[in-house]
Amino acid sequence: MRYLPHNNAERQAMLNAIGAADIDALFADVPADALNAGFDLPDHQGEMEVERALGRLAAKNRAASQGPFFIGAGAYKHHIPATVDHVIQRSEFLTAYTPYQPEIAQGTLQYLFEFQTQVAALTGMEVANASMYDGSTGCGEAALMARRITKRNKVLLSGGLHPHYGAVTRTNLELVNAKVVQSPMNVDASEDLAAQIDDDTACVIVQTPDVFGNVRDLTPIAEAAHAKGALLVAVVTEVVSLGALKSPGEMGADIVVGEGQSLGNGLNFGGPYVGLFATRQKYIRQMPGRLCGETTDADGKRGFVLTLSTREQHIRRDKATSNICTNSGLCTLAFTIHMTLLGEAGLRKLAMLNHESACRTADALAKIDGVELLNKSYFNEFTLRLSKDASEVVEKLAGDGVLAGVPGARLLPHRKDARNLLIVAATECVSDEDIETFTSKLAEALS
């Protein structure tokens, strides 16, 4: 077995040194009838066989790069510079543990510090943590944090929040008997959330661009929330949008959570991704997750350490702010490298390229009979109302090699009025040819 260094002679020599008759003597505490159980599994295989078997499974899927591709709704296809994947595969990054021994983990710690700086700057907040599992779990944690800060029990969810983010938040909050109020599905960003905020509201959670692609100005809702002593949690599922859109911090958000997958990380069928979590300095002791901080070593040199761990489970146990332990370490590195390569200038341009792709796609599709564009504003994603059931249209187009977007029913299965909705994303990866193919195939499907 190629991963195991010992030969049998060495094993025997070690057993002799231990003074054990055989290996099972070391398992003596296991109930005898449970030891050496039978398993209906195949024996070991060489690299070639495993690669072949998994290659066959991979080939049954349709990769985003295989043809015209317009799916978004919380995960986006972007071009990732080759440098990113090279660097994250370096042994020193890939095979390191959580940096609990800072003297020999400055590499990890410094990139976490850079990551926190980047996330804070992008979101317009004062501080950010070293990442959550993904945007959706970060959203649940933000609601719990708002509850701790305000000591209030009600959480209001916007009708433009990604339904899966809403579901995750509900799952987390119902456990502690918090009240979750879901504002109804809102396709055109017309909802009046301010009217639903009361004296028991801990926070209102609003996504921008929302799940239907609308760009939302959070300033009025931030003011309304603050007037009632509630917090505004802003959700950003497409981090590239922050290169073009006013930051949630500038609009008055108290906590910003986001999905960072778009920078540095592939689609990976939904994970691993990287949850962004940023807030105001005054709330840092209520934050979940790891934080990296600057300090000096015994020689006075600048260095970095994990800090404020008295918030965390390994120190604080049942009084921790969250049970989170593992974060998205290597995904934060990928994010940081991509962001470092882009810089502000690159990110702004990338964001506008996305916007232009989406505008060109929307203009082409809106000309088709049976297609209505529902957005007044959007970044790189928008929603169409089709004259037919969108799920069927998406299946038909998939057969034609076009991955057309996310049908409303996939995210909102209980809403009959979502069945004809199609959420379409267009990033910098979309070519004019892709748009032409999509347009002609969609016209065909609707005719």
Next chain:
Amino acid sequence: MSMNNQGRPTTPTSGAGEAMETNVKTFTGNKALMIEEALSFEVGDLSGSGVDLPELSGQYDRLGGVNRNETIGLPGLSEPEAMRHFVRLSQKNYAIDMGPFPLGSCTMKHNPRLNEKVARLPGFADLHPLAPESAAQGALELIDTLAFWLKELTGMPAVAMSPKAGAHGELCGMMAIKAALEARGEADRRVRVLAPESAHGTNPATAVQCGFKVEAIPGDGTGRVDLEALKEKLGDDVAGIMVTNPNTCGLFERDIRAIADAVHDAGGYFYCDGANFNAIAGKVKPGDLGVDAMHINLHKTFSTPHGGGGPGAGPTVLSEALAPFAPLPYVSCEDGKYSLVETLHHAEAEDGGDTLGRLTAFHGQMGMFVRALSYMMSHGRDGLKQASEDAVLNANYVLARLKSEMTPSFEGPCMHEALFDDRFLKDTGVETIDFAKAMIDEGYHPMTMYFPLVVHGAMLIEPTESESKRELDLFCDALLSLAKRAKAGETESFKAAPVYAPRRRLDETAAARHPVLRWTPPQTAQAAE
């Protein structure tokens, strides 16, 4: 002909070298291969970029007037600058590919590169989570196949695949318990969860996150749960127990079945923390021991890389009693066609039916699933068993070799990790942390220190199956020599350690007292003062 034939041959000069070694102050602060590196923000400027993008048309603005006008403040680096920046940073890290990483309870084993290769196949890595099912049949089949392996290895009937890490899996399992209690109408009454004093911090934190109150179960003096003390704490207000097995002292709970029976008799459920499953995978099925739920850390037992702190993956196996409450989504298969159950459509399920709900936006850590399955298929039934046996063998070998100078906390053999306390350092002035930092200068990552909390100055050593006998002998020789040096009164050198690492000991107290959690540009920093 050699490339440096223009240069002079080098020969070591005698004498002066030794004394000067640590005193030479270089102009740059660098020490040969150890190169100081500024923050990326101090290297680049706001106009810099390492990415060439097509030109904009400038024709479109449908951003609704919410445009970003203020500067973001993030410099960019050209590609060579960025590469050098991150490579220099990488060289300040210790890693399992460099040497033993004996962190108890963390399981730092070899990360095969085949797993990295297959996880990057475009069919997996470039697949959208909301792609139509017809475009993702291979991915769903992979999840189903991995689920089969996990169920078979644990002897459990169901597995929830979506938890994103170990603690998330714990949350999943405890949520399932809460949902089952709700279905029984006992959730309001059963509010207590029992966990041993030696438990991982995530256990009590998870229980509280589920709205339970946590109580500690005392130990029996041999590093295991005190069965009688546990029984005394059980009652009709107990939701369940959370027990790690093998436990955090590196020992198998020999009363495990009696523990499970007692909890079940009291109407509670048995959550097993599966962090240490790597000691028994392929040898023992937790389902044979009365477990109701257990998370599996794919990043420990099945070697998906730790990546400096993540990502992990924490699929959670469930018993018949808890399976109906599994989270959404899950994969189902009919007539060879795979589908993803993302919502329960039937009429009574308007509120989601029995499911505990959704734990994450999508379907779990697919990238980790591919790696873990690749690892399992490579090992197979025989290799997984051998790996567990070698992990236990290695830990016991370390225990046997070190006990002459160090103090094992408990009698008898251990499982996959060996626990020592600081009695051997008594009166030396050297503490566990000093001993650990001295290991750094010897070229090792320290063991887990001060955990579990049940012994004084804990040192928990987990060598894993990846270490050869030669490597283990050298490691043990180094630790024995350190123990002897501590006892010989070389206290000061321990207090000063590490001296050869990229940084000396860091001031963690100052970091927590005045948190600096981000870089700020010099002019802003000055203005703030």
